[in-house]
Amino acid sequence: xxxxxxxxxxxxxxxxxxxxxxxxxxxxxxxxxxxxxxxxxxxxxxxxxxxxxxxxxxxxxxxxxxxxxxxxxxxxxxxxxxxxxxxxxxxxxxxxxxxxxxxxxxxxxxxxxxxxxxxxxxxxxxxxxxxxxxxxxxxxxxxxxxxxxxxxxxxxxxxxxxxxxxxxxxxxxxxxxxxxxxxxxxxxxxxxxxxxxxxxxxxxxxxxxxxxxxxxxxxxxxxxxxxxxxxxxxxxxxxxxxxxxxxxxxxxxxxxxxxxxxxxxxxxxxxxxxxxxxxxxxxxxxxxxxxxxxxxxxxxxxxxxxxxxxxxxxxxxxxxxxxxxxxx
Numbered sequence: 001x002x003x004x005x006x007x008x009x010x011x012x013x014x015x016x017x018x019x020x021x022x023x024x025x026x027x028x029x030x031x032x033x034x035x036x037x038x039x040x041x042x043x044x045x046x047x048x049x050x051x052x053x054x055x056x057x058x059x060x061x062x063x064x065x066x067x068x069x070x071x072x073x074x075x076x077x078x079x080x081x082x083x084x085x086x087x088x089x090x091x092x093x094x095x096x097x098x099x100x101x102x103x104x105x106x107x108x109x110x111x112x113x114x115x116x117x118x119x120x121x122x123x124x125x126x127x128x129x130x131x132x133x134x135x136x137x138x139x140x141x142x143x144x145x146x147x148x149x150x151x152x153x154x155x156x157x158x159x160x161x162x163x164x165x166x167x168x169x170x171x172x173x174x175x176x177x178x179x180x181x182x183x184x185x186x187x188x189x190x191x192x193x194x195x196x197x198x199x200x201x202x203x204x205x206x207x208x209x210x211x212x213x214x215x216x217x218x219x220x221x222x223x224x225x226x227x228x229x230x231x232x233x234x235x236x237x238x239x240x241x242x243x244x245x246x247x248x249x250x251x252x253x254x255x256x257x258x259x260x261x262x263x264x265x266x267x268x269x270x271x272x273x274x275x276x277x278x279x280x281x282x283x284x285x286x287x288x289x290x291x292x293x294x295x296x297x298x299x300x301x302x303x304x305x306x307x308x309x310x311x312x313x314x315x316x317x318x319x320x321x322x323x324x325x326x327x328x
Contacts, residue, residue, distance in 0.1 A: 001019070001020055001021075001022050001095055001096040001097050002017065002018070002019065002020075002095065002096050002303065003017070003018070003019070003020035003060045003094060003095035003096070004016075004017055004060060004061060004062065004094035004095065004303065004306045004307075005017070005018055005020060005058050005059075005060060006046075006047045006057065006058060006059050006060070006061050007057065007058045008057065009047065009048050009049040009057070010048075011044070011047055011048045011314075012044075012047070012307045012310055012311055012314070014047060015047065015061070015306065015307050015310075017303065017304050017306070020060065020095060022097055023092075023097055023098065023099040024071075024073075024099065025071055025072060025073030025076075025099045026073050026074075026099065027073055027074045027075055028073060028074070028075055028076060028101055028102055028103075029073040029076070029099045029100060029101055029102065030069055030071075030072055030073065030076055030079055030085070030099070030100060030101075030102050030105055031069070031070040031071040031072070031073070031097060031098075031099045032065070032067040032068065032069060032070060032085060032087070032097065032098050032099070032100065032105075033067050033068055033069075033070045033096065033097055034065050034066075034067040034093060034095060034096055034097065034098055034326060035065075035066050035067045035068070035114040035118070035325065035326055036065065036066050036067075036114045036115045036117070036118035036323050036324070036325045036326070037062045037064070037065045037093045037094050037118055037303075037306075037323065037324050037325075038064050038065070038115075038118040038119030038121075038122070038123075038151070038321050038322070038323050039062070039063075039306070039309050039310055039313055039321075039322045039323070039324065040063055040064065040122050040123065040151060040152070040313070041150070041151075041152065041217075041240055041242055041313055042063055042122075042240075043061050043062065043063055043310060043313070044310055044313055044314045046061055046063075046091055047061050047310075052265075052267070053090060053091075053267070055090075055091050059091055059092070060091060060092045060093070060094055060095050060098075061091050061092075061093075061094050061306075062089065062091060062092060062093030062094030062095070062098075062306075062324075063088060063089060063090055063091065063093060063122055064086070064087070064088050064089070064093065064118060064119065064120075064121040064122045065086065065087065065089060065093040065098060065118050066084070066085070066086040066087075066108060066114045066115075066117035066118040067084070067085065067086075067098075067114070068082055068083060068084050068085065069081050069082060069083045069085060070097060073099075076102045077102075078102065079102060079105065079107075083107060084107065084108040084114075084117070085105045085106065085107055085108055086105070086106055086108050086117040086118060086120060086121055087100055087104045087105035087106060087121060088100070088104045088121045088122060088125075088267075088270060089104070090267065094303065094306055094324065096326060103274040104270065104274075106121070106278065106281045106282075106285070109285055109288075109289060111289070112285070112288055112289075114325075115297055115300060115323045115325065116288070116295050116297070118321075118323055119151065119295060119297070119321035119323060120281070120284055120285070120288075120295065121281070122266065123151045123152045123154075123155035123321070124155045124158075124159065124281075124284045124295075125266055125270070125277060125280060125281060125284075126152060126155070126156075126239065126264060126266040127152070127155045127156040127158075127159040127160075127215075128159060128280035128281075128283065128284065129264060129266050129269050129277070129280065130156070130215060130237045130239060130262075130264040130266075131143070131156065131159055131160055131163060131165075131213070131215065131237075132163070132280070133269070133276065133280075134235070134237060134262045134263075134264055135213045135235040135237055135262065136235075137160065137163055137165055137212075137213055138164075139163065139164030139165065140164060140165070140166070141165050141166070141212035141213060142165065142166045142167075142168065142206055142211045142212050142213070142231075143156075143160045143165045143166070143167050143168070143211065143212065143213045143214075143215060144168045144170060144202055144211040144213070144214050144215070144226055144229070145157055145160065145167065145168070145169050145170060145180075145185075145214075145215045145217075146170045146214065146215065146216045146217055146218040146222050146223070146226060147170070147171070147216075147217035147218040147240075147242050148169035148170055148171045148176070148177075148180040148185065148188075149169070149171040149176030149177070149179045149180050149319050149320070150217060150242065150313075150316070150318050150319070150320075151313075151318060151320060151321045151322065152217045152239060152240060153169070153171070153180075153215070153217045154179065154180065154183055154296060154319075154320050155295070156215045156217075156239075157169055157180050157183050157184055157185050158183050158184055158293055158295070159284075160184075160213075160215070161183075161184035161185075161186075162184075162287055162292060162293065165213075166186050167184060167185045167186050167187075168185070168186065168187045168188070168189060168202065168205055168211065169181070169185035169187070169188045169189070170188070170189045170190070170191065170198065170222070170226075171188065171189075171190070171191075172190065172191050172316070173190075174190075175319070176319060177189075177190070179296065179319050179320070183294075183296060187205055189201050189202070189205075191222060197225055198222055198225035198226055198229065199225045199226070199228045199229045200229075202226065202229035203229050206229075206231070209231050210229050210230050210231035210232075210234060210257075211226075211229055211230055211231060211234065212230070212231055212233075212234055212235070213234065213235050213236075213237065214226045214227065214229075214230060214234070214235075214236045214237060215237045215239060216236065216237060216238060216239055216240075217239045217240045217242055218240070218241070218242050218243045219240070219241030219242065219243045219244075219245050219246055219247055220241070220243035220244075220245040220247060221245075221247070222243075223236075223247040223249065224247055224249060224250075224253075227249060227253055227254075227259070227261075228253060230257055230259050231257075232257055232258050232259075233257075233258050233259065234257060234259045234260075235259065235260050235261075235262055236259060236260065236261045236262065237262050237264050238261060238262065238263050238264060239264045242316060249261070295320065295321060296319070296320030296321065297320055297321050297322075297323055298312075298318055298319040298320040298321060298322055299312060299318070299322050299323070300323050300324075300325060301322075301323070301324050301325075302324065302325060302326075302327065303324050303325065303326055305324070306324050309322045309323075309324050310322075
């Protein structure tokens with residue numbers, strides 16, 4: 001099969017497209033013929049050896065995908081050959097075929113495009129897990145989302161709004177803020193709004209009360225500023241570090257606010273509670289079927305241009321999902 005191969009941990013420079021042996025499904029696994037792969041920030045880390053999981057070289061990147069069932073391994077139930085599915089591989093999806101545990105797959109309903117289905121598992125799964133399972137977001141609460149126009153942030157904007165929250169989107173350009181508004185954000189802020197720091201801007205938008213939940217995809221200096229703008233009993237969700245900087249937070253800030261910082265490690269959650277993940281995804285798919293959720297794809301590129309697609313994410317130029325397809 002044709003695949004994107006990571007031959008060294010030099011990031012994008014270590015990738016090349018070439019032949020790779022076809023995988024075979026093991027016990028409990030499903031072999032999927034891939035139609036589309038949605039790229040994520042984690043893909044830019046794993047090809048540098050900087051992600052939590054470190055596959056041995058050489059390997060195929062690509063965490064989430066859509067396609068159809070090619071073959072079933074032993075003891076697999078609930079799927080049939082030819083059925084459309086979407087799922088999470090961790091790595092290995094930037095190829096024509098991928099074999100994954102059946103528990104990591106979700107059936108794709110009729111009418112949902114392959115490109116859209118490919119990008120639902122990781123970012124929307126993370127948003128659901130973070131906002132519902134970890135923060136226990138309630139209708140009427142206020143959520144500030146840092147990095148609100150990227151794949152993870154924009155998914156959080158949409159999910160928070162559908163859960164009944166007031167959404168404040170923080171993004172670095174007016175173009176990105178316009179995208180967040182178009183997908184449900186009630187207010188938008190820049191990383192430095194009108195000369196105010198982020199703390200003051202968030203406080204001003206909440207009449208001094210502060211925000212109930214922070215969804216942080218960025219890290220860096222914005223993290224502490226947003227934490228200082230949380231309300232009493234606020235919840236700070238640690239989702240990712242797109243800025244490249246892992247912040248050091250003074251714990252007394254949590255004490256003084258009665259606040260909580262919560263890690264959102266969706267990949268580990270998927271392994272520990274696949275039934276809860278499936279329930280979250282069924283809710284996401286129901287929103288898609290009803291027309292309430294319309295994910296934004298910022299760019300579609302063929303598999304041969306995967307390095308170019310990853311560069312968009314690495315350079316923080318992505319708006320919504322970046323998808324590579326098996327079609328030219």
